[in-house]
Amino acid sequence: MIEHVPAVLSHTLAAVPTGVGSDLFDLQMPVLEKVIRTVVIYLGIALIIRVAGKRLMAQMNSLDLVVVLLLSNVVQNAIIGEDNSLVGGLIGAVVLVAFNAVLDHWSMRSPRLAWLLSGKATQVVTDGVVDHHQLRRLGMTEAELTNSIQQQGATTLSEVRHAALEPGGSVTVELRPDAHTATIADLRRAVDALTAQLQQGRPERP
Secondary structure, three states: OHHHHHHHHHHHHHHOOOOHHHHHHOOOOOHHHHHHHHHHHHHHHHHHHHHHHHHHHHOOOHHHHHHHHHHHHHHHHHHHOOOOOHHHHHHHHHHHHHHHHHHHHHHHHOHHHHHHHHOOOEEEEEOOEEOHHHHHHHOOOHHHHHHHHHHOOOOOHHHEEEEEEOOOOOEEEEEOHHHOOOOHHHHHHHHHHHHHHHHHHOOOOO
16 A cells, blocks of 8 residues: 555646745745735724724624625735735734734833823713713713723713723723712621721710
């Protein structure tokens, strides 16, 4: 049976379509062009998300989902050009991951760069009052804001002292002191304090 192995291998290699090896490993564009294309598209998408991404990441509706699904297809040709090779795809992936890691590391050391890439938190509620101007600027409805606030433990807007939409899309909420839900530990401390006060005020027996 062993003597038939070379014949099987040669038959298998002969069945491989011509040009498969070149499609896998031959770049159709210079490596530098591939790197530049990938970095420019990365920065372009980062800019788009910087401008309009807070609301997109906070509350994604069906239209936002369509945008996200189509975005990769829209920029795909801009990244790969006419290069469909395996090596070209791997180069693009490595450049994306490496460039993202460099920006992350750099932004941790530079607050200014972090602000340029991500922006800052946007105050949307102050003492229970909604800032409708900021909501319109963010493209966020009051219903979406209320839903996000309720997920943070508030029942109504009147319980909220401050609420802000963070650059990453999360909503941070600071409740009024009287709106915090009491825990079992809080109740125990209150009972212990009341018991101590009663014992201090109790007259001593003769």
